[in-house]
Each structure stands twice: as structure tokens, then as C-alpha cells.
Amino acid sequence: MVQATNLGFPRIGAQRETKKQVENFWAGKISEQALDEAAVKLRAENWKLQQAQGLSQIPSGDFSFYDHVLDHSVMFNVIPQRFRHLAIGHERNFAIGRGIQKPATETQPKVDIEAQEMKKWFDTNYHYIVPEFETNQSFHLGAQIKTLDEFNEAKALGIHTRPVVLGPLSFLLLGKTAKNSHGLDLISLLPSLLPVYEELFSKLAEAGADWIQVDEPCLVLDTTPAVIAHYHSAYTRLAAVSPKLKILIATYFGRIGNNVSFIKDVPVAGLHIDLVRAPEQLEHVIANLSQTQVLSLGLVDGRNIWKTNLDNALKIGQAAVKALGSDRVFVAPSCSLLHTPVTLRFEKRLATKHAELFDWLAYSEEKCKEVHVLTQALNNGAESVQAELDANKRSIDARRTSSHTTNSAVRQRLEAIVPDQLRRRSAFPSRQADQHAALPLPAFPTTTIGSFPQTKEIRLARSKFTKGEINEAEYNDFIKKEIAFCVKAQEDLDLDVLVHGEAERNDMVAYFGERLEGYIFSENGWIASYGSRCVRPPIIFGDVHRVNPMTITETVYAQSLTSKPMKGMLTGPVTCLQWSFVRDDIPRSVVCTQLALAIRDEVVDLEKAGIVHIQVDEPAIREGLPLRSVDFDYYLQWAVDAFLLSTTGVKDTTVIHTHMCYSDFQDIFQAIVRMDADVLTIENSKSDMRILSAFEKHGYNAGIGPGVFDIHSPRVPSIQEMKERADAMLQYIPARNLWINPDCGLKTRGWKEVNESLTNLVAVAKALRASA
Ligand code: GLN
Numbered sequence: 001m002v003q004a005t006n007l008g009f010p011r012i013g014a015q016r017e018t019k020k021q022v023e024n025f026w027a028g029k030i031s032e033q034a035l036d037e038a039a040v041k042l043r044a045e046n047w048k049l050q051q052a053q054g055l056s057q058i059p060s061g062d063f064s065f066y067d068h069v070l071d072h073s074v075m076f077n078v079i080p081q082r083f084r085h086l087a088i089g090h091e092r093n094f095a096i097g098r099g100i101q102k103p104a105t106e107t108q109p110k111v112d113i114e115a116q117e118m119k120k121w122f123d124t125n126y127h128y129i130v131p132e133f134e135t136n137q138s139f140h141l142g143a144q145i146k147t148l149d150e151f152n153e154a155k156a157l158g159i160h161t162r163p164v165v166l167g168p169l170s171f172l173l174l175g176k177t178a179k180n181s182h183g184l185d186l187i188s189l190l191p192s193l194l195p196v197y198e199e200l201f202s203k204l205a206e207a208g209a210d211w212i213q214v215d216e217p218c219l220v221l222d223t224t225p226a227v228i229a230h231y232h233s234a235y236t237r238l239a240a241v242s243p244k245l246k247i248l249i250a251t252y253f254g255r256i257g258n259n260v261s262f263i264k265d266v267p268v269a270g271l272h273i274d275l276v277r278a279p280e281q282l283e284h285v286i287a288n289l290s291q292t293q294v295l296s297l298g299l300v301d302g303r304n305i306w307k308t309n310l311d312n313a314l315k316i317g318q319a320a321v322k323a324l325g326s327d328r329v330f331v332a333p334s335c336s337l338l339h340t341p342v343t344l345r346f347e348k349r350l351a352t353k354h355a356e357l358f359d360w361l362a363y364s365e366e367k368c369k370e371v372h373v374l375t376q377a378l379n380n381g382a383e384s385v386q387a388e389l390d391a392n393k394r395s396i397d398a399r400r401t402s403s404h405t406t407n408s409a410v411r412q413r414l415e416a417i418v419p420d421q422l423r424r425r426s427a428f429p430s431r432q433a434d435q436h437a438a439l440p441l442p443a444f445p446t447t448t449i450g451s452f453p454q455t456k457e458i459r460l461a462r463s464k465f466t467k468g469e470i471n472e473a474e475y476n477d478f479i480k481k482e483i484a485f486c487v488k489a490q491e492d493l494d495l496d497v498l499v500h501g502e503a504e505r506n507d508m509v510a511y512f513g514e515r516l517e518g519y520i521f522s523e524n525g526w527i528a529s530y531g532s533r534c535v536r537p538p539i540i541f542g543d544v545h546r547v548n549p550m551t552i553t554e555t556v557y558a559q560s561l562t563s564k565p566m567k568g569m570l571t572g573p574v575t576c577l578q579w580s581f582v583r584d585d586i587p588r589s590v591v592c593t594q595l596a597l598a599i600r601d602e603v604v605d606l607e608k609a610g611i612v613h614i615q616v617d618e619p620a621i622r623e624g625l626p627l628r629s630v631d632f633d634y635y636l637q638w639a640v641d642a643f644l645l646s647t648t649g650v651k652d653t654t655v656i657h658t659h660m661c662y663s664d665f666q667d668i669f670q671a672i673v674r675m676d677a678d679v680l681t682i683e684n685s686k687s688d689m690r691i692l693s694a695f696e697k698h699g700y701n702a703g704i705g706p707g708v709f710d711i712h713s714p715r716v717p718s719i720q721e722m723k724e725r726a727d728a729m730l731q732y733i734p735a736r737n738l739w740i741n742p743d744c745g746l747k748t749r750g751w752k753e754v755n756e757s758l759t760n761l762v763a764v765a766k767a768l769r770a771s772a
């Protein structure tokens with residue numbers, strides 16, 4: 001019999017209960033016990049919900065208050081030195097995730113411990129806590145073994161689950177070496193790690209587990225034969241732990257490719273593959289299984305919110321059953337459902353106001369149901385679930401033929417794009433001269449990245465406006481006052497290129513989505529981003545286009561208040577794409593090009609309105625990079641083309657800025673050069689200067705503003721400290737190209753620190769000018 005299975009369920013709760021309870025706990029409003037009770041309740045609900053949808057293999061151990069990788073590190077006692085003196089329990093775990101600061105008391109000295117690093121989980125917008133390993137790292141299970149405890153918790157409810165753990169290779173490969181352990185080869189820790197996995201697995205077997213899901217997502221990355229040999233030896237050992245325990249190695253987010261080679265030679269019981277991202281891999285993988293191994297088919301998209309085309313998925317399932325027999329096939333979502341919202345039950349507004357579109361959607365709960373329907377069809381024939389299949393077909397057909405998803409004018413415009421639309425009129429050196437002649441700026445011009453503090457008052461006004469407690473005119477008035485305040489503040493600080501401050505935006509992607517055609521917004525489509533933070537990505541369902549200008553009013557108003565240049569502020573097409581749920585019926589590159597045309601129109605309108613500096617933010621261009629290096633070029637081609645399409649419709653004298661807030665430019669230097677922006681502002685305050693020389697080596701020779709202070713901290717950097725940084729930058733960057741600015745937007749900061757930090761920043765630029 002084919003089995004209906006799942007790899008992981010969202011842990012945030014249908015109405016973000018976990019987030020709320022965790023934050024209550026942080027605020028001291030609820031006790032540790034109350035927090036635990038809330039989690040017990042939520043886990044039970046999740047298990048029962050999956051059971052009710054008809055799944056037979058339900059995951060346990062997939063819950064987390066903060067991050068599952070953090071929990072895994074703690075379970076194996078991989079706890080950096082600086083946290084070890086803290087009492088075991090939630091407080092310590094949260095400290096690892098968020099750092100901890102406590103003022104000194106009469107009896108206790110002050111506590112100030114930096115959090116562990118956070119990183120994007122593969123190509124998702126979820127962030128995990130990077131394990132920190134030391135030389136001679138010791139691994140052992142503590143008194144609380146989370147995976148085992150949660151398995152037993154489900155068992156006590158009469159639910160037999162499939163425990164999920166992160167596999168040993170991915171655990172090590174996703175980690176980093178602790179500061180005191182420079183030069184440590186992470187894989188060298190495997191021999192001391194494996195016995196602890198063996199111990200965990202045998203405890204799970206004793207407790208009655210039969211299948212265990214071991215996640216090895218690193219198998220979809222570029223790998224070397226040496227690393228594959230480690231997978232081979234590790235799984236040979238782990239599979240021998242208990243005859244009762246069957247290991248399912250789970251891969252997702254991409255194709256396993258030739259990394260599959262070791263699977264048939266190790267006695268693991270099964271392999272999960274992602275057939276949404278990489279449907280073409282089915283045959284190759286089947287050919288590389290042993291005679292008995294099970295294949296778990298990831299047929300339901302765990303990364304998006306659309307209903308599965310059950311007809312198509314069923315065909316793939318049938319091919320697998322034909323090749324392997326039904327006892328060797330599982331049906332599953334492509335990856336853990338962590339990356340999709342919980343349930344459509346609370347989407348009241350979509351259900352009533354956008355009934356047509358609502359019918360195209362499936363969140364986690366509904367996806368579990370799809371897995372069940374597919375499984376039934378495979379086991380008992382399509383007739384056994386005919387009604388469900390028919391209803392699905394109606395939705396899929398309705399979506400395919402809907403007049404709301406295509407717009408012929410947009411399609412024609414896309415067809416008509418010519419190479420000249422992807423090029424500035426002149427090359428940068430000539431533009432730089434023209435720009436300087438048209439609107440001279442002082443040397444080492446100062447600017448900010450766009451947003452200024454989003455104060456309580458701003459959030460309150462927005463919420464009143466959304467609730468209808470103030471009308472549009474009142475709200476607009478309020479925003480105008482905020483803009484005026486922000487412009488005045490920047491004039492007082494004597495910054496050179498000003499911004500309007502983004503008071504009217506609560507989210508840099510949603511703000512544009514709300515003003516473009518082709519988007520809808522959910523009420524409850526939350527997914528985990530990091531820690532307790534959730535995001536609610538806008539949904540791109542149809543051809544995207546701009547009907548009206550989106551930012552002209554605010555920008556022009558801001559410019560009217562000052563004789564200094566006002567920088568227009570837009571979100572770039574790749575970032576809009578990357579941070580939305582994107583339609584899957586046309587290629588992402590096409591959606592991105594549509595977004596680019598919409599932004600292009602806005603850029604051109606800003607120029608027409610007299611705005612000379614225009615910034616198009618692309619903080620997400622790096623995270624869209626494919627997981628395999630052979631796929632980089634194709635992505636970077638269309639992604640950079642989209643940026644070019646959005647920014648090159650202007651005169652040479654218009655200064656195009658872009659901004660990226662990370663410092664990992666490896667693999668994308670060339671692409672950044674090709675973006676041909678006049679000014680690039682990047683995060684740099686925490687990284688060393690070597691990346692600046694790498695920029696130079698790759699031929700980058702335009703304006704650049706490596707951040708001189710970190711906006712994530714309330715700390716006010718001194719003049720001297722920032723001046724030293726700028727001086728160091730000048731070793732790599734010609735003076736004429738250096739801009740002085742913070743790392744990123746200032747929206748999370750308070751005005752006091754912002755004023756103090758920027759006062760010092762301007763002083764640094766002035767000192768540089770004086771000594772030039
Ligand atoms: N312009 C945006 C801001 O300042 C950029 C945000 C970002 O890079 N994530 O807030």
C-alpha cells in the first residue's frame with residue numbers, strides 16, 4: 001500500500017499562537033510552564049489535524065519555539081562556551097537565538113552575550129541558527145531529548161508518529177567553526193558525532209518508532225566524492241542501529257543528482273525527493289535505488305500556496321508505483337510545510353471577496369488532504385476519490401483559463417522588449433562626469449538607505465487608517481507631517497542626498513504589491529521567518545502591471561521641502577519576486593520581467609517629476625541564487641536583466657542607486673558589475689575590507705557606499721571609529737567613488753540614536769573632505 005506522509009507541519013499555530021506565547025514569555029507575562037502547556041496543546045492539535053486529513057505517517061519532533069536547528073544543536077549539546085553557564089531550559093535556548101543582555105544587580109554581574117549567527121535556510125526566507133562547532137567538540141544527549149520526548153508525547157495520545165531529525169552530515173555542513181577553533185574541518189567531527197546519533201536512534205527504536213525521517217537537505221547542493229563517501233559510511237552505521245528502525249533520508253528544495261549514488265549501497269529503507277522543484281529526477285532516482293528501498297514522492301508543493309494539479313501528480317505517482325510497486329511508494333509534500341501557511345480556514349476575506357482566487361489555494365492543512373487524495377487514488381483507483389479529483393480539476397482549469405491571470409497588453413509589452421531597454425545611454429565614467437556637471441555633490445557624499453524610524457505614532461496612525469478610524473485625507477496629512485519632520489532632520493544633520501523616510505510603508509514589498517495589479521493579500525497567510533517572527537508574503541496570481549504612479553506624491557512632496565536632492569526609493573523586481581508567493585503557471589523570470597516593467601515606469605515618472613537620484617533596492621538578489629552552481633548563470637542573466645530593465649529608462653544625468661544588505665557577494669560580483677548602478681550601498685560594518693578589494697578585482701568601478709555603521713544595534717558609533725573604517729575603505733576604493741552611509745535602513749531604530757549616529761557620520765565625511 002502507498003502511504004500518505006508528511007515531512008513537517010508549521011509550528012507557528014493557525015493564528016500564530018506560538019509566536020504570541022513566546023513573546024509573552026519574553027515579556028515576562030507567562031511562565032515557562034504556561035509556555036510548555038501551550039506547546040503541548042498545539043502539537044496535539046497539529047497531529048490530530050494531520051490525522052484527520054488522512055495521513056498515516058505524521059511527523060513528530062518538527063515543533064520548535066525558535067528554530068529546529070537550534071533545538072537540534074541543543075539536543076546534541078552543541079552549545080558555545082559563552083552560553084554554557086546559563087541554566088538549561090528555554091531561557092538558555094532563547095539566549096542562543098537572540099543573545100541576552102541584563103543589567104547588573106546587587107547580587108549578579110551584568111550579562112551581555114551575543115546570539116549565535118542566523119542564516120537563510122537554503123533558498124527560503126526562513127533563517128536558522130548556525131551551529132557553532134569547536135575543536136574537540138563533545139557531543140552527548142542531555143536529560144531532555146526533544147525528538148524522543150515529542151515522539152512519546154504523541155504516543156501517549158495514541159498517535160504513532162515518524163520522528164524527524166536533521167541528519168549528521170547536514171548538521172555539520174550547515175554549521176561553522178567557533179571563534180576559538182580556526183581551521184577546524186567540520187566533517188572531521190563525524191566520528192565523534194555518530195555514536196550520539198546511534199544512541200538517539202536506539203532510544204527511538206526502544207520507544208517504538210519504526211520509521212525515522214533523517215533530513216539531509218545538503219544532498220541537493222554541489223558536493224564532492226569525498227563528502228559522499230562520508231554519507232556512505234555514516235548511513236551504513238546508522239542503518240545498523242536497530243532492525244526495527246527504518247531510515248528515510250529526506251532531500252528537498254532541488255534535485256539530488258549524482259549525490260544519489262551512495263543510496264543503494266547503504267541499508268537505509270527509503271529516500272524522499274522533491275518532485276515539485278525537480279520532477280525530471282524521478283527516473284534517475286528510481287534507477288539508483290536498491291531492490292527494496294522506498295521512494296517518498298514530494299508531489300505537493302511545500303513552498304507555495306497553490307492547489308496541486310492532482311492529475312499531473314497522479315501520473316508521476318502511477319509511474320513510481322509501476323516501477324517500484326505500491327509498498328515502495330510514499331506520497332508527501334515536496335518539503336516540510338514549515339514554508340506554507342497553516343490553514344485556509346481563517347481566510348474569510350479572500351473566501352468572500354475573492355472567491356474565484358480563493359478556490360485556487362491550498363495551505364498546509366489542505367495540502368495534507370491533497371496528499372491523502374493522491375494516495376487513495378494510487379491505492380484504490382481514481383474512482384475512489386473521483387469527486388475530489390473532479391473538484392480539483394475544476395479549480396485547476398478555472399485558474400488556467402481565468403481572464404484575471406493574463407493581460408494581453410502586458411504580454412505584448414514583454415514581447416516587445418528590445419536590448420536597448422536594458423542599457424544606459426552611456427557607460428558609467430561618462431555618466432559620472434555628466435552627473436557631476438549637472439548636479440555637483442561634495443566629495444564623499446553622505447546619504448541613508450531609505451527608511452527612518454517607524455515610530456509608535458506611525459504604526460498607530462497606519463493601524464487607525466486600516467481600521468477606518470481615520471480617513472484617507474487625515475492619514476495622508478499625518479504622513480506629510482512625518483515626511484516634513486524627516487526632511488528637516490536630515491537638513492539639520494547636513495546630509496547631502498536626502499530621503500523621504502518611508503513612513504507610509506510598513507513593508508517594502510507589500511507596499512508595492514498593494515499598488516500593482518496582479519497581486520492579492522491574505523489575512524492569515526503567515527509563515528515563519530526567524531525566531532518568533534512571521535511574514536505574510538503577498539500573492540502574485542496574475543500578470544503584474546502598474547496602473548498609477550506609486551511613490552511620486554510622497555517623493556515630490558519631500559523634494560519640495562528642500563533644495564538638496566531627494567532620492568526616490570523603490571523596491572527592485574527580484575526582491576518583489578523573492579519575497580512573494582509567486583504564480584507557478586508561468587516562469588519566475590517572466591513574472592520578474594513584468595515587475596521590472598512596472599518599476600521602470602515608476603523610475604521614468606520619478607525622473608519626469610524632477611527626481612535626480614533614484615534607488616532601486618535589491619536586498620534579495622543573492623538569496624534567489626539557485627542551489628547548484630550550474631544553474632547560477634541562467635538565474636543571474638534574467639535577474640540582472642530585470643534590474644537593468646527597471647533602471648535604464650533614464651537620462652545619463654539621473655543617478656541610479658541600488659542597495660543590498662548582506663556582505664556575502666561571493667558568486668555574484670560579476671552580476672553586480674553588470675547591474676551598472678551608479679551607486680551601490682552595501683552592508684559592510686561587520687565584515688572585513690577584503691570584499692572591497694574583491695569588488696575592485698572583479699572590475700567594479702562605480703560609486704559605492706559600504707556601510708560605516710551597523711543599524712541592527714542601538715549603539716552609537718564614534719566619529720573616530722567610523723573614520724577609521726572609511727580610511728580603510730579608501731585603500732580599495734578611489735575617493736571619487738566613495739559614499740558615506742549606514743549599513744541599511746533605519747526603520748527599527750529610535751530617533752535619538754539615529755540623530756547621534758548620523759551626526760557622527762556627517763562629521764566623518766567632513767573630516768575626509770578636509771584632509772583630501
Ligand atoms: N530602503 C529600504 C529601507 O531603508 C531598504 C531595506 C532593506 O534593504 N531591507 O528600509
Ligand code: ZN
Nearest residue numbers: 660661744745
Ligand atoms: Zn538593507
